[in-house]
Amino acid sequence: MSTTILTDEAAQLAATVADVVTTWALPVAGGLVSEAEHFHAQWKTAEELGWTTILEDVDCTSFEALAEAADLIDAAAAVTRALAHAGAALPVRQTLVARALASEPIATGPIVVSAHSFGVWDPIATAFVGADGTTEDRAAQGSVDRDVAARPLHRTEPPEDLGDRPDGVLAQFLLVQEIAGAARGAIEQARAYVSSRVQFGRPLIKLPAVAQELGRLTIAQRQLDEAIAEFARRLHTAAPDRIRFAATVARALACDVASDVATQAHQLHGALGLTADATLRQRTLLLWADRDEGLHQRSWGVDTLPNREVDLWTLSEPEHTHRL
Secondary structure: OOOOOOOHHHHHHHHHHHHHHOOOOOOOOOOOHHHOOOHHHHHHHHHHOOOOOOOOOOOOOOHHHHHHOHHHHHHHHHHHHHHHHHOOOOOHHHHHHHHHHOOOOOOOOOOEEEHHHOOEOHHHOOEEEOOOOOEEEOOOOOOOEEOOOOOEEOOOOOOOOHHHOHHHHHHHHHHHHHHHHHHHHHHHHHHHHHHHOEEOOEEHHHOHHHHHHHHHHHHHHHHHHHHHHHHHHHHOOOOHHHHHHHHHHHHHHHHHHHHHHHHHHHHHHHHHHHOOOOOHHHHHHHHHHHHHOOHHHHHOOHHHOOOOHHHHHHHHOOOOOOOO
């Protein structure tokens, strides 16, 4: 997995996560992820290795506080990205954000969600963190619904200002990291398939149209990585308007890349991409689900952008504080 947009320490953590999950069994098609045979054992492993508590000491009440926690946020991004790259569906991202938002420590073990989860994993969570940071313990509600990736879902309407606050920006940062990880995993699977699949005496990747499509998807992935890298650099500056702008750009681009990669990866695989053995769907279903998570938020931030061209140019200027 490419970790070029991560700091060295975060890249090492991502590699560790990848090593741990490489032998994990992925959920079978047709059932809820949370009811898969190995779900609870995998969640316990994530908890024991500290993947879910990385942000619990982070103060996300201000952009200044987020800037001071840049290294911890990088680590959370590394875990989120690596899990998605492997096609593993666990409530790690949602629990990370909820723990950062909580005003009081939460015991390890439970699945924790907040309004930033947009109802994903909500039915099986045993703790909910409100917008004011207070934690509410509760019994698991059981399965109410499911999203495209077969994660348990309870559809809720989040507060209108959810994306404007620092905790909302943090949630968006981890969401686009998850999309980027799943997208790269899907592209790598497609490349491996067309490199090994032989038709008419040569691998499919030797066909110009196939090679061109893989190249196009790779460029799209790298564009998303650069947008996320700029987002990360701006988190370190604590300039709210520029951070929100980078978040808006990264989310919009991530939605486009998610749709494109998921569709074309299946196109390159053909019918085999839909089989249980392919495991491509573990990444593509996550891409579609994350793209639509909090559907009205797909244009999050656009209505707050300035109308004057000079102001947009100011927001678009790359950040010069290179920390990566």
